[in-house]
Amino acid sequence: MSKRKLSRQQRWRIEKIQAERAARADKQAVRETESLEAGEYGPEVAGRVIAHFGRTLDIQSANATLHRCHVRANLDSLVTGDRVIWREAQDGSGVIVARDSRDNVLERPDPYHQLKPVAANIDQILIVFAVEPAPFANLIDRYLVAAEATGITPALVLNKIDLLPEDGGELGALLTHYERLGYAVVRATTQRDDGLDALHERLTDRTSVFVGQSGVGKSSLIDRLLPDEALRIGALSEDSRKGTHTTTTARLYALPGGGELIDSPGIREFGLVHLDEQQVAEGFIEFRDLLGHCRFRDCRHRNEPGCALIDAVERGSVSQQRFASYRRILESLTPR
Incomplete structure (x- = not known):
């Protein structure tokens, strides 16, 4: 622009x-x-x-x-x-x-593509998604790439699992794939007494930050995790099924069982415009051992002969879906 x-x-x-x-x-x-x-x-x-x-x-x-x-x-x-x-x-x-000195800082780009700090001294980034509004694999990958670029450990939190079909459906299979890659996946619901047990365990003795689309229930989760806090809960639009923003500033809460939680303003898309192609590639953790092993030093992993990433996709050691997601993210970084 x-x-x-x-x-x-x-x-x-x-x-x-x-x-x-x-x-x-x-x-x-x-x-x-x-x-x-x-x-x-x-x-x-x-x-x-x-x-x-x-x-x-x-x-x-x-x-x-x-x-x-x-x-x-x-x-x-x-x-x-x-x-x-x-x-x-x-x-x-x-x-x-x-x-005082910082252990780390979480930043995100603003509408002018300038990095804006959100929170500091964090042990893990909890990327919250929900069965509704339905997440997409590429959006999950965007959050993971952004998290990997910070050097802060990411984990996925699937909320509203009470809405999942018994077999888990496509979303359940997708998250199983992320678990196989080595990512922690926490399943949660506020509709059962034991629905937050796994989330409690993940939060204990860590400083965590919630990020994710609006409407996925971040504030609802915090309302259950911190019953003494008065939080405004945003309702989903019945027409668009998209979330409404309820949190206006990042706030840190002390958890009763130990640990701290930072709730950041809801965002529908985590911009990656501040990253270059190499950083995006390194954000896909299964690519890391392959990077630098292509035939050509300046390989961009498109259709060059001897590309280690393309060869891995053809062998099945890298999923076609993740590689396609990687290509979509790169395309989104190219000025139109």
């Missing part, structure tokens, strides 16, 4: 707004420095970002109390899950003065 050309007046207005924001930030930084030097804030203590609301954040202290804090202007962007150093004011609010 080409950028819209701005008029001189529009550029002037944008520059004026940016200058005003910078001036306000500078004044805020001066006030913060003066207050800190005057001893109006308490000592530095460790905390964890629980939710993010622009320049203000909810921070959880070591004693599990929540504090609404604002961020010093000189700090890099903070996200849910970040470990921070903050100082408390007399009214219980506070100011964040430093960010």
